Amino acid sequence: MALLELYDAALPEVYGYLLSRCGQRSLAEDLTAETFLAAVEAVRRRPPPALSVAWLVGVARHKLADHWRRAAREERGLRVVGGRDGDCEDPWDERLDALVAREVLAELGPHHRAALTLRYLDGLPVAQVAEHLHRTVHATEALLVRARGAFRDAYARREGRDV
Structure with a gap:
């Protein structure tokens, strides 16, 4: 072609x-x-x-x-950039409002946004996310934990829930 x-x-x-x-x-x-x-x-x-x-x-x-x-x-x-290691449930385990989720994702830092987008929107395994972000797998796993926590907190604030 x-x-x-x-x-x-x-x-x-x-x-x-x-x-x-x-x-x-x-x-x-x-x-x-x-x-x-x-x-x-x-x-x-x-x-x-x-x-x-x-x-x-x-x-x-x-x-x-x-x-x-x-x-x-x-x-x-x-x-x-600070983050907390959340051990709460994963927000992807519940039903999210797509518009609110997009707005929350846009509020996150670029490193969190990149990790979450590659992992959950593109569906890449952690090893490929790590490769795209030029990080080790362990560093990427830690980044995903912090990113999910940041997303969870921001989403809860948007929904009017206490964090």
Whole structure:
């Protein structure tokens, strides 16, 4: 499939994937552009990879993870992020309001948002989340515990419950 044909077929898929994960049009547009620039670079390599919509969505996932890593580094430079290791029930065990959950996810720090999105929205196993975030599996598991706790607390505040 020629790159231009693939572009036409994949653009809605890639943009939709990114927009649903980050919730910001301008960011999704930028990351979509980065994804297709990466495809152009890949086509120039010998031998070129087998391009497909799935391959482009995988590239988009990496671009989004890269963005979250950059944002987390910037945020760490501005403030110390604290988290608590919650041993409460997992919020994914109960029914969540999707709109509230999206808003709560957007409030979290980029490192928590990245970990939760990759693990629960994309359904990646912890080892692959760790790979995307350039962390060890154990560090990623700890990050997920803190991220779930932060999500749980923020969701409860939104719902008007005591934390």
